[in-house]
Amino acid sequence: MLRPLQNIKLIIVSLCLLATDISSAQTKYRPSDLFPAQPLLPPGNSYRTAAGEPGPAYWQNKADYVIDVALDDKTNVITGTATITYTNNSPKALSALWLQLEQNVFKKDSRGIQSKLFLYQDPEKTTPDGGYQVEGVQLAGNKVGNIKYHIYDTRMQLELAQPLLSGQAITFSIRYRYNFPVNYKNADFLVNRTDILPTKNGNIYAVAQWYPRMCVLDDVEGWNTLPYLGNGEFYLEYGNFRVNITVPSGLIVESSGDLLNPEEVLTPTALKRWQAAKQSDVPVQIRTAKEVTDPSSRPAKATCTWKFKLDNARDFAWTASRSFVWEGLSFKLADGRRVMGSSVYPVESEKQGSWKRSSEYIKFTLQHFSEKWFPYPYNKAVNVASNLDGMEYPGMVFCSAKDTGNMYFAVVNHELGHTWFPMVVGSNERKYAWMDEGFNMFIDKIATKAFNKGEFIGYVEIDSPLDSLFAEKLLPIVTRPDALPGNQVYPLQYQKVAYSLALLRNQILGTERFDRAFRKYIRDWAYKHPTPWDFFRSMDSSAGEDLTWFWKSMFLENYRLDQKIVKVESKAGSQPIITVENMNKAAMPLVVEITYADGSKEHREFPAEIWEYSSVYSFTGDKKAAVAKVVIDPEKIYPDVDRSNNGYEVKN
Template sequence: MHLKPIKLLTLSSLLFLSTEAIAQQSNYDYKAPFAEPFYTMNGNEYRSASGKPGPKYWQNRADYKIDVALNPEKKELTAKQEITYTNNSPDEMDFVWLQLDQNAFKKDSRGNAVIPLTNSRYGDKGGDFDGGYQIKSVTVNGQKANFLITDTRMQIDLPQNLKASGASLKIGLEYSFISPDYGSDRMGVLDTKNGKIFTMAQWFPRMVVYDDVRGWDTLPYLGAGEFYLEYGDAEVNITVPSNMYVVGSGELLNEKEVYTDTQQKLWDKARNSNATVTIRSAKEVNATAKQKAQGTKTWKFKINNTRDMAWAASTAFILDAAKIDLPSGKKSLAISAYPVESDGKQAWSRSTEYVKASIEHYSQQWFEYPYPAATNVAGNEGGMEYPGIVFCHYTAKGAGLWGVTDHEFGHIWFPMIVGSNERRHGWQDEGFNTFINGISREHFNNGEYASNSTVQEAASRLFNATLEPVMTHPDDMQERNIGTLVYYKPGTALKVLREQVLGKERFDKAFREYIKRWAYKHPTPNDFFRTMENVAGEDLGWFWRSWLFTDWKLDQAITEVKYQDNDYKKGAIITVANLEKIPMPVTLEVKYKDGSSKELKLPVDIWRRNSSWTFKADTTKEIESITLDPKGGLPDVNPSNNVWKANR
């Protein structure tokens, strides 16, 4: 039961406030959020108690060299691959694990088995596709190797043990697969009037991460849980029919071999232009897309210090680009590739503008963009991110296209730079990214797409009774809850932490330090928590527990207001209560009858041993009203008890 607003009474010539406190049923137990210890493990030589990588932190490395050919008629990729795997761990290895994500599209996969009959974005969206890898050969250091495939994992037995602390080996693979048209909203094939667009991801076998937390982290790819990958360099040669254009992660090494002299000059112009330069126009696409291929072309890409590599190919691409200015003085290149169906001034014609603005903002605000290009591809994915390249839906326009472009490129920072374990802790990249997107949206083009919504308006979504805790693994959540729990609630939590708890200056310093410390490394949630606490200088166990580990709610209320000795000149005695389980700082706006106002703030510490708190406000004027959280910065589930008004 919640409190109704309490009203001001006027008695004779004395002006005073009197309230009758209505009995409140509080669900708050102050011992729960502030319980100690929050951390159940101490720091060690691999991960410091301060949140830094420890003095003996290590991670393994995977470098890839791949030759791949696309047969667009069959939708088939055929590849030959070499992995150089370096074991920097203190452990000797007698086997290694690889991820075979394409096997999720086999009819008998574990991922397919858990997809509901309707309304799922995973698998092939209810189709009858039967995909997966055809493995032709596996070698280790040139010797044929024994291997065992279990769903989306491959275990390779090593002919000789791989020594610890820096030893390496080479794994050779030959394989092929048929691409699904719709691949869990992360890859696929889109039909357009000028040809198919192939957006290729999760296309090559990648090393499973071996770390100091779990050893081999072999969770299968079921669909909802995304990726956890080692860093290294990737060199990829992509052979396609000569009439197709290819864009990919990293730097194109052989531009002169695949573009005409005129197109090369336009690329050079784009590298020095803040305005978008068209490389291949809609007119040119319409005129040439259906010309028969004269053999094949091989497009050569390289990307360094990466956790993945993706690419796209089509005869249908309009191509345009503009330079990206980075804080250090370095340059990158914003590129867009899209069909004529996506063209238009309020549609994909603005894509490169959006890419440039997004990358420049995040580089200035948090950490500099590391790749030579940033490419936005129109495909049949709602939106999906990879190092240096993203896939966004070809029908997106206006605010929708800005939002998905900015979101997917925000993922360059989480998890491409800060390489957290998405499969277990999806909130640690999607939630962080949703948070930084909110700041970027306000910044873009003087607030062109800025939102006027408040955090309070989201309370019913954030604290829905059907929700699991945010720390739940994505594969263990109801699919309908993933958007809230992986994206929106943790993103809102960081916004609240920044604006209501720490303040922007302290938060931003700590958040930047987290990115700097864990760039191209593998942080756990505790590494994030400890970094934020140590740099900001605040014990936040209560906050993490309330927002991420539980399904608690927030409800603050004003329960009593009266003047000291019935004299408004002596100040007001105000009582506030915490009626639900989440404690938060208190902000009150006192409005006076003369039209002036005053803000009062109370720290979260008032709730450390109390479910209600009475304090004196040094007011000297008659009060018209008092409002809790006047700007709607907290997701209070019952704002009706947040306002006290005086009788007239």
């Protein structure tokens, strides 16, 4: 036995020799960066466990809304009163409340316009000033009195006369109005999530971000009051909605919620068809194209008030138009529950390769995602033709009235897919758009392959080349949406996330293990507010893997992969020795195909852990024979940025 000092000296000498033998001055790879001893993620706590689950002390506040709103389609003015009951489930008393006023982004001096993230297409053009006109905030119920408020760009702060204690609720009403953004023809704004589409039979109103909405108070960042700048989307509390929408009787209204008073807002003929559609497995025309211009297709009175109900949802949207063709059908989900699919569109969109297939696409999407991931939570899904390229809300989506063919299917499938992210899994879109857009695109791609024997290719039509997703100039996936250059939004927040999750599913974990873990994440965080760390922890725990190397390479950094064949030692009668070096900062499993001189092939796969302590890995081929060719990743599955060094071939 060696004495301790001699032992230490021997270890030091051995390590130096090993380092001299296997290291390369050119490699950027540092094993300890991806395989650290200290955890990459922040420690778990009683609110959010280290296993990626909501903890025993997890809390979440609640916002219930009763909204009475009217649309004047002559002046394009929205007038409303939002009565909000806010329940404080946090452990602390609250002296103030915060709300989002997203319509204020349309004001000329808004931060969105000043930061040039939410732009006028023509900066010199004079446009009407938009935004909320708040007429007052008042306590409701047994308490009476005005609430003092302050408006800062797209946020409103309410000062409470008495602290709202833990477990208590407060009810207050906000009276407001705003001019509907004029956003068609020579469009004023580059971002349109609330909009008007003119058609030959009347305007189509896409009504969203139309009421003051409570900001989220959570255990991670307290009040989430990031301003709405136009690019980022939303982070909202869950609650129940009762919405009463008054419009001229000639307009048909559809919304996120269930219609409570069909007999008051439909003609006897339309009511009979609507009731039939709720039970019919085939599409029913509630109002046909021929009836759009027939006054008798609508009730003969000045106005109609459409009453809707939606429970346990994070938002509510609606649409109204005189021009709607209205189609509905009903179908069963895997759990046996019936859901109604509703499509509203102008006669101009009634094309076979477009909106005439809307019911078919709604049915497929809801059935597929419900069976694969989590049951569809609402009683209805509405697809609205608009001049929005695609925007999602609980139980309702807006898709382009002009789309046809593959892109029409892709957009309908994608927007309805947002039901699962972020309508069910309520992540913070304002900061982590990839947790809804990228996750959604990932499940979309699986669904697209399953639809009608692969009839469509989906978003592949507009995808960037794979190599471009790992360009050096790209920011990390976790970058806040408003901080991303416009040309990086789709490649990063959508495409790269979908690609990365598909890689994790198909190559690293396997489909069965990944799907089980992904379903558990959805189930655990349904109607809650997960962070990226919760997702990473959840997948690690469910899969039984430490995926630090993957999360850091693909999500937290823009690390690049470059696996290189540095040496092939081969001669007849001996097993070949192949040496591969990891040249860049990312790590991935290693796949190698060996072709021997006699034409036989050998396929070898090695896990990412081969890179835990070194940038160089050597292995021995199974066959005692000379090698003719060696190729890393022959199917080009992994995102290697330099494939010129992936091959070795004996020249004859």
